Amino acid sequence: MSAHLIAIVTLLVIFALGTLRPVNLGALALVATFVVGKAIAGEDTRTILSGFPPDLFVLLFGVTYLFGIASVNGTIEWLVNSLARLVGDRATMIPWVMFFVAAIPTTAGALGPAAVAMLAPIALPLAKKYDINLRLMGLMVMHGSCAGNFSPVSALAVIVNGTVQRNGLPTFPLALFAANFGYNIVLGVAIYLAFGGLELRSRKQGRTSVTVAVPKEEIVVGSSTRSGQRSKSIGEVSTTTPAEVQSQPSTGVSIVRVVTLTGLIAVAIGALVFGFDLGMLSIACAVSLHLLFPSTSKGALSKVSWSTVVLICGIVTYMTLLQRTGTITIVGNSVAGLHSPVFGALLICATAALTSAFASSAGILGALIPLSVPLLRTGEVGVAGFIIALAISTTVVDSTPFSNVGAVVLGNCPETDYEGLYNGMILWGFIMVLTAPVATWLLFVLTT
Template identity: 40%
Template sequence: MNAEIIALVVFAAVFAISAIRNVHMGALALVAAFVIGIGLVGEDLDTVLGGFPVDALLILLGITYLFGMARETGTIDWLVDRSIRLVGPRVALLPWAMWLIGTAVACLGTSHAAFAVVPIAMSLATTHRISPTLMGIAMSSAIVGGALAPTSINGITVATVAEKAGLPYSTGLMFFLSVGVNALVVLAAFLMFGGRELIRRSRAGAEPTAAADETPLVPITRVQVTVLVTLFLLIAGFFTLTVLDVDVNLGVVALTLAVALSLLFPEIGRKAVSKVDWGTILLLGGILTYVGVLTRLGAIDQLGELARSVSAPLVAAVVICVIAGLVSAFASTIGILGALIPLAVPLLVDGGGLEATGFIYALAISASLVDCAPFSTTGATIVASAAEPERPLLTRRLTVWGFAMVLIGPAFTILTMVVPQYLLS
């Protein structure tokens, strides 16, 4: 058995052992990365640790720390109270409203900016008794849907890779299809995770917190105003830096603002440290470090070559989309697309069998639909932003949903974007 196969088997074993023995998956994956990377591949410790996703973990740390301070100061409660008064009994609209807001924010330069909206959305879900799974999927769909906009870094990158490969590509069509498919995903989650009950509550005006409209407004404090200004600076400042083409990590910006707040309000800063979801940070760090070992070993490339070796174009398309979704659940979506789009070129050039189809759109969407899984930065941010008692169930549900999208995403996109044109060509 060669090293690539052994490494993939160990990766599968990490999931199995974690589920059976209830061991923290991130810690287990990190140890497995050391064992396989150093013991089997022969890498040194620095090389193995080079795969540790510092950028992604900074995002989680900065966002959860800053919004932990927002919770400690009651700023989140203030925002929730205002939303309750605006929504009234129309609680069924909240997941859709947050999806629209998240999509709009994700379109503006980088999808990571929409991470700043996630803690607010998850707090609203808790207060309004909305399933955190429904709200989490809505926010994930907003982030990945807007990420493929022609104004977003991900969308620009896919267009660049397609152009370099000489493939026909429309940025507008990509965005339209991405938002459309993700709207269907939110609709499915809405129907599966309590949407009908929310509609009944809306019609009956039975939302218990609707009575808040009859209570006097609680005045906003000086501390809360300061935190609100900080949150505004996070979003507006990050957009401005992106427009100016300044390479900056959202987590660094959030952490800087959080530390500035801590200097002003030290006691609140100390309490907010306990709000950082260190377990999710370890989960993401361990999984992505192991994926780094797999990538350097060539196991990911071998999966792509295996898909490309399939003779039937439609079967090859499905295999490539499934691989894109599976790997993207643990690694950078844009990185996977950058690796797999060139592998798909033989299928899309004249004589390849799929040259007249929308396969490139199917591939990009299939790779992004799985990002709700808690092993990705998006999914991890959603879990970290949920109330602590909700996190274990939310993690399990998002894991199942994410892996289901590995198969459902390619099946749906291939059937709607590839098969009709393939049959007519």
């Protein structure tokens, strides 16, 4: 067996083990990097570790740390409840309000699971109070979060654009963001029509107060368990929510929340307008808030998604090894050598959708973009259209109950509605796996 084939088989084994067993994909990838680098490529430790991405580490740590503080001090809850009060008893607007509210954190730079974890405990009880189909509300929150996934300051966009740029290809950050946002809005319309959104017009709801169940998050990797807790596995990261949690009443404006919101806006402006590093800005803002308000920032560091940090950094480190050894070039040339590179693009998008339904979207993107570079260099497939199609195909399938955001939503579902929501998410997720690659290929690849 050739060295390149061993490296590719090892990558497949990493994803298989991370899906079937409770082990972080990134940790597996780091071990594989060391083993393959030493035994197959003959590299020393310094060379092996040279592929570790410090920029992504700082970014992921900083963003999750900052939003951890915004979560524990109640800023996110305050924002969401304020918007919900503006809606009042207009039930028809609530799913769309939650859709766009869910897009705010990810557009500002938060990771999808973190954003959904903040909103799901609010959205599902709100749906129950207004007699809204939980599948409608859950899917609107998930796809709202997906809509903001590729904001220029988001972690996923940094991963995608950074990977594309490192491979010497042009980036189109605004086109990627706009196309993904628009595609998820279209999906939101379909969800609204399919799960009873129009029926809400005939209901007259009284205005009710909303109490928020705040879940205690636990990062779990691998197979699902069920022992007093509801959990769904995702292969690398999932959130487990206790079946019973204490409700905390919503509170109003406070100096802590105003300062936190100001900090979030300042970070977004600094990154978007002035081009400062998002990760370092987030860390600086988070540390400042922690110093100013230590009592309301307790537990923020526990909100840092270390599992996601390890996942992304591990996968990128292994993929960098494959780049150094020429494996990616060989595999990419094989795909590019297909009779039709355009058909090869569809094949890659379909592979991404199917795999990402059970594994990390970020990990899949980090793995498949480098593999696609030779295909893109043929000139027969547009870079912008393909990257958009691949990014959307990889992330819209996160609405399955096996993804990280899907597991968060399902974990906050009342026991009596659990089976219905689970089945609805399975059906919708399966539809996404089948339709997203074809639709995005037709819309973005064939037209560019």
